[in-house]
Amino acid sequence: MQRWLMKTEPGTFSIDDLAARRTEPWDGVRNYQARNFIRAMHRGDAVLIYHSACAQPGVAGLAKVASPPKPDPTQFDPRSDHYDAASKRADPRWTLVDVRFVRRLRRVITLDEIKSLRGLGDFALTRRGNRLSVLPVTDKQWDAILALE
């Protein structure tokens, strides 16, 4: 089983929204590196849900991958913000997985706290200029973050 971190803007879709929805197709990822990570996912993989672009950026909850990778239907929908006119149905450019709620954390583990952790090795979340919305998390990183809860 692999572990991942997936960002969401809580003003648009928060951990509480995921809790209410139970399972959500994680559509709209339009970055090739993030897409490639999605394509490497398997059902049952563990996910940290991270709140970005908000007052308190940090890890807010846990989820799991609930489907195999599959084409993101919004790429074919001209009314969608995520429409991609260049993507062909025979060879879809963008991929999603379904994400299932597991639990909220008792509190948000903030980015500042995560940055203060040492010995975690390379971590895309805390790299300078970090903009990846889907990224891998090592077991050590996962354990160290959740130990802060």
Added chain:
DNA sequence: GCCAACGTTGGC
């Protein structure tokens, strides 16, 4: 709202 970082686009 600002702005640094960085990915993408498109002219050449």
Added chain:
DNA sequence: GCCAACGTTGGC
């Protein structure tokens, strides 16, 4: 294939 312009992300 270079690189300037532009758009987006996301912390602050």
